[in-house]
Amino acid sequence: MARGTGLTNAPGVWDWDALVQDDRVHRLLYTDPAIFDAEMSSVFGGTWTYVAHESQIPSNNDFITTRLGLRPIIVLRDRDGVTRALFNRCTHRGATVCRQAQGSARVFQCAYHGWTFFNTGELSGVPWPDGYATDLKDEQYNLAQVPRLETYRGFIFATLNAGAVPLTEHLGPMTEIIDQWLDRHPGGRVKLCEANRLKYKGNWKLAYDNAADGYHVKFSHRSLLEMENRLKEGDEKGMSFYKDAPDEAPMYVQYLGNGNHFKDKRPNVEDRPGALWDIEGAHPGMEHFESSIRQRLGDRAEIALDLAASEPVNINIFPNLLILGNHIQVLQPQAVDETDSTWYGTAVIDEEDTLEGAVEEVNTLRMRTMESFPNFGEVDDATNFEEIQRGLAAEEDPWVYMHRGLGIPGRVKTDDRGLITAPATDEVFMRETYRYYKELMADPPTLEIRRAP
Numbered sequence: 001m002a003r004g005t006g007l008t009n010a011p012g013v014w015d016w017d018a019l020v021q022d023d024r025v026h027r028l029l030y031t032d033p034a035i036f037d038a039e040m041s042s043v044f045g046g047t048w049t050y051v052a053h054e055s056q057i058p059s060n061n062d063f064i065t066t067r068l069g070l071r072p073i074i075v076l077r078d079r080d081g082v083t084r085a086l087f088n089r090c091t092h093r094g095a096t097v098c099r100q101a102q103g104s105a106r107v108f109q110c111a112y113h114g115w116t117f118f119n120t121g122e123l124s125g126v127p128w129p130d131g132y133a134t135d136l137k138d139e140q141y142n143l144a145q146v147p148r149l150e151t152y153r154g155f156i157f158a159t160l161n162a163g164a165v166p167l168t169e170h171l172g173p174m175t176e177i178i179d180q181w182l183d184r185h186p187g188g189r190v191k192l193c194e195a196n197r198l199k200y201k202g203n204w205k206l207a208y209d210n211a212a213d214g215y216h217v218k219f220s221h222r223s224l225l226e227m228e229n230r231l232k233e234g235d236e237k238g239m240s241f242y243k244d245a246p247d248e249a250p251m252y253v254q255y256l257g258n259g260n261h262f263k264d265k266r267p268n269v270e271d272r273p274g275a276l277w278d279i280e281g282a283h284p285g286m287e288h289f290e291s292s293i294r295q296r297l298g299d300r301a302e303i304a305l306d307l308a309a310s311e312p313v314n315i316n317i318f319p320n321l322l323i324l325g326n327h328i329q330v331l332q333p334q335a336v337d338e339t340d341s342t343w344y345g346t347a348v349i350d351e352e353d354t355l356e357g358a359v360e361e362v363n364t365l366r367m368r369t370m371e372s373f374p375n376f377g378e379v380d381d382a383t384n385f386e387e388i389q390r391g392l393a394a395e396e397d398p399w400v401y402m403h404r405g406l407g408i409p410g411r412v413k414t415d416d417r418g419l420i421t422a423p424a425t426d427e428v429f430m431r432e433t434y435r436y437y438k439e440l441m442a443d444p445p446t447l448e449i450r451r452a453p
């Protein structure tokens with residue numbers, strides 16, 4: 001029998017039109033391990049999925065280990081500088097060949113029987129090769145690798161779907177939103193910093209459903225809102241856009257296709273230097289860095305402080321990359337009811353010294369902003385996700401509603417490019433994402449790997 005390389009999902013066994021309706025989705029999407037398994041092919045790997053940022057592998061031979069769905073992978077820059085995503089799975093008997101989170105390596109030696117692979121994926125050698133009658137140069141013994149890897153402005157995405165459109169086409173209008181987020185930084189780049197590694201006992205989609213949700217903020221994050229405003233005069237902190245009736249504020253939610261959405265709170269912010277810094281959450285200990293920046297830069301300090309402050313946006317790239325404020329949150333499913341949620345800080349790179357030596361202080365403040373929403377808000381959200389997962393154990397009450405804004409004339413607007421805009425509390429972003437999700441799940445793609453280096 002020929003040994004094919006094409007991997008195809010089992011034929012669909014679910015009635016997707018019944019599970020995903022215009023106004024609601026069925027609890028099985030969050031609780032059924034078989035649906036979760038199908039997602040690991042149809043979504044994670046079947047569409048473009050974020051795997052790493054290029055600042056994590058700046059030099060040849062640098063690597064990080066991560067996952068594409070459940071598949072362990074090593075994202076690296078090989079000895080010649082080519083970016084690759086190797087399966088972290090020995091071709092001998094399946095052990096992972098790299099067990100470190102990050103590092104630099106020209107070869108990976110499996111700890112089980114010592115098979116060794118170049119960082120191109122090619123098998124370099126095995127202990128006592130005389131014991132093999134087969135040709136170990138045969139490609140089948142090279143590490144598998146993700147056949148398609150593309151980068152948009154530092155964000156590296158992977159797919160196993162040979163038929164996927166190019167990444168920029170897939171991201172479409174989302175590229176403009178990413179451009180805006182990056183272009184306020186010197187050189188139009190940021191560098192990922194160390195991470196807060198969090199985990200919740202709930203389905204991965206609960207976090208994605210929440211990523212552009214402006215409806216929960218005033219209720220779920222009340223203590224954070226109150227704390228931020230207690231720490232500084234007035235009640236003008238970023239989260240306070242949601243106080244009173246959030247739909248009356250000029251912020252909005254937008255759906256940009258292919259599961260991607262955007263919450264834009266910038267229209268609330270005054271257009272003047274220092275306005276962003278004024279709404280940033282204040283935490284004890286930041287004052288020293290702020291005054292050092294003011295001393296060093298004088299009149300230009302507000303520009304640097306605005307760079308230390310979080311951009312009031314949520315940029316959500318399906319299925320797992322959430323850019324929010326100065327932070328990047330990455331979702332990694334572990335099981336139908338368990339998800340890793342990793343928050344990375346980002347640092348400014350100031351090669352031209354536009355900040356006149358203040359880049360360290362700016363980056364220190366950016367790290368301190370991790371103590372605002374990522375530490376005090378994420379726990380509120382994760383608690384909701386876990387409580388939803390508990391609630392959805394009730395089998396006889398299966399529906400999850402997402403119909404806020406549906407059917408109200410004039411409330412949800414579609415422009416000539418097909419971009420959908422709605423008030424900040426509408427669930428249109430969720431309805432549209434599930435429409436896309438249903439397409440992916442109902443028509444499983446053919447997935448492929450590559451063995452040639």
Ligand code: FES
Pocket residue numbers: 090091092093094095110111112113114115
């Ligand atoms: S499993 Fe890797 S060398 Fe045996």
Ligand SMILES: [Fe+2]
Pocket residue numbers: 210216217220221377381
């Ligand atoms: Fe939240």
